[in-house]
Amino acid sequence: QVQLVESGGGLVQPGGTLRLSCAASTAIIGIHTMAWYRQAPAHERELVAQTWNDGTTTYADSVKGRFTISGDTAGGTVSLQMNSLKPEDTAVYYCNIRDWYRGGDYWGQGTQVTVSS
Numbered sequence: 001q002v003q004l005v006e007s008g009g010g011l012v013q014p015g016g017t018l019r020l021s022c023a024a025s026t027a028i029i030g031i032h033t034m035a036w037y038r039q040a041p042a043h044e045r046e047l048v049a050q051t052w053n054d055g056t057t058t059y060a061d062s063v064k065g066r067f068t069i070s071g072d073t074a075g076g077t078v079s080l081q082m083n084s085l086k087p088e089d090t091a092v093y094y095c096n097i098r099d100w101y102r103g104g105d106y107w108g109q110g111t112q113v114t115v116s117s
Helices: none
Strands: 004-007 010-012 018-024 031-039 046-052 057-059 067-072 077-082 091-099 105-107 111-115
Touching: 004 091, 018 091, 018 111, 031 067, 031 077, 046 067, 046 077, 057 067, 077 091
Parallel strands: 010 111
Antiparallel strands: 004 018, 018 077, 031 046, 031 091, 046 057, 067 077, 091 105, 091 111
16 A cells, blocks of 8 residues: 655744655556645645646645745655745645556645744
8 A cells, every 4th residue: 555654844934944755655656646735724725736747847826936846756756845934834734646557646644834933
């Protein structure tokens, strides 16, 4: 069974940086998309950034120019570089990988990011 293991969350001051990483426990064949979502208290989970197997990337308007997603479909890893963090970026961040081969939709356990002075 595939598990996604996340790391890199924590507490950072406004304007600071964090890098989130996510790795699959076993090989995933036919990765289609790799993404990061986040969920703040009393809010629905939202898509932060997504990358496709052709290298295309998309970002939520709120993070454009500040966050960068990087995915390795062969290695089953995806990272999120977060710069110029703001208090409104505070949330639990989840990585997600989908594959076309088995129709898999895999989620990480979530990692807390808190931006506060």
